Amino acid sequence: MSTAATVTGAGVPAYQKVGSISRERRWAMIGAYVALAVFVVFFLVPPFYMLITSLKSSGEIASLKGSPWIVHEPTLENYRELLTEGNYTTFFLNSVIVTLCTVAITMVVSILAAFALARMRFWGSQMLATGVFLTYLVPDTLLFIPLFQIVGKLGLYNNLWSMVLVFPTLTVPFATWIMIGYFASIPKELDEAALIDGANHLQMLWKIFIPVALPGILAATIFAFTVSWGSFIYP
Template sequence: MSASTANAAAPAGSYFGRKVGSLSKERRWALVSAYVCLVIFALFFLAPPIYMLITSFKTSAEVANMSGSPWLVRDPTLENYGAILGDPMFLRFFLNSAIVTVLVVSVTMVISVLAAFSLARMKFWGSQTLATGVFLTYLVPETLLFIPLYQIVGGLGLLNSIWGLVLVYPTLTVPFCTWIMIGYFASIPKELDEAALIDGANWMQMLTKIFIPVALPGIIAATIFAFTVSWAAFVYPTSFITTPDSMPLTIGIVSQLVRADTFAWGQIMAGSLLAALPPVILYALLMDYYIAGLTAGATKG
């Protein structure tokens, strides 16, 4: 190599070396910043459930004692969990929530899948406007809807009944689940439609044999959303249910464990943690499958 070539190569090599070093340094700072932010957010969002767990192991006397640290348990006890699990009324609340959630999720997914398939693939006049209108209905808050819905439910004689909740919960779940499914169905290649039509398939066969298997991640996401909303709803059951026999967990725990100005904090925290357990289990079981499904191509297999 000549001297002129070596002199020309040296500045270029040093330039690229500085560039790589600069990128590595920037990447390290980005990773450090990301981990710091994640730790801060984790501490911020995990503080309430950790405090609830600590309080659930305390006796009523220890909870009322304000001299010690609220983050420490001096005399751990399981009596709060025993009182909750041994109470037939709590089991009744759990059964009501389970029945309502299963029915609402089933109704929601049937309506959402059919509506999303029609709006995404069966193009007709006004389909795009109707799809946008479906999503906009989800933006209307519950605090504006519960009064007219109360009159409707009362007129049907479904107050103080879990069937009233089954009737009104889909107003929260169907619009958003339909919007999710529209996006997944619209992303499926149109070549699959054409191949199915050439093979003589009708619209229902296309839905059940092509679209539902391919859009399974979207169906799982919509199911998780519908389950979470149905299980954790508070405004509607508070408005429509006043008898303990028909109460779901969300209002049953509060209504039965709060007496005037007396709060059974230990049992309230234990009941709240037990009520939060089914959604946590659902997310733990389905999240890996959901993420894996997102990476699968529509024409895979």
């Protein structure tokens, strides 16, 4: 087994077993890959099973013969029925429109609000930033009746724009909180350099903060998309 000599603070050489370290790292990597494989299998098995089941006929689904993981007579009849009968395509298109509008509104509002709260220091900014996050903790069910009354007064019953108006109230607070953390972590020197070069706040936001905070923007976008797409209460 090979060894490597290092010098301690007292000038005495110390020897480390390089082989042991590499072996420990190798076993750690193997354990990490095994855990990752279990995680992937755990989350991919249900969608895979749904895909297999969708390719079976009704009779084959009802039959208990054979393995449930094998398709004996593949068919696309289920997809044809889904797309041609009923209102699935209409519902899907409505969900796409509402989700895209919600994500767009959420990101514009949250990015501007987070930039103001994180970089433009003013009296009460910290308290306001905390209040923005606390509004996200309010249960959605408590807002249902007030929002329903507001939508009714605006005459937006049975209208897609009512959901476009409502959904950002569920997504903007948390998305703003995420962006505040990313914007606050950007060094102040970038602000000073941009101001010296004659940039205004919007130019600073567009050319400096958005590119640097792109991971946070992506996380907030995914959050807004999932909340809007998976909401089953407000529609």
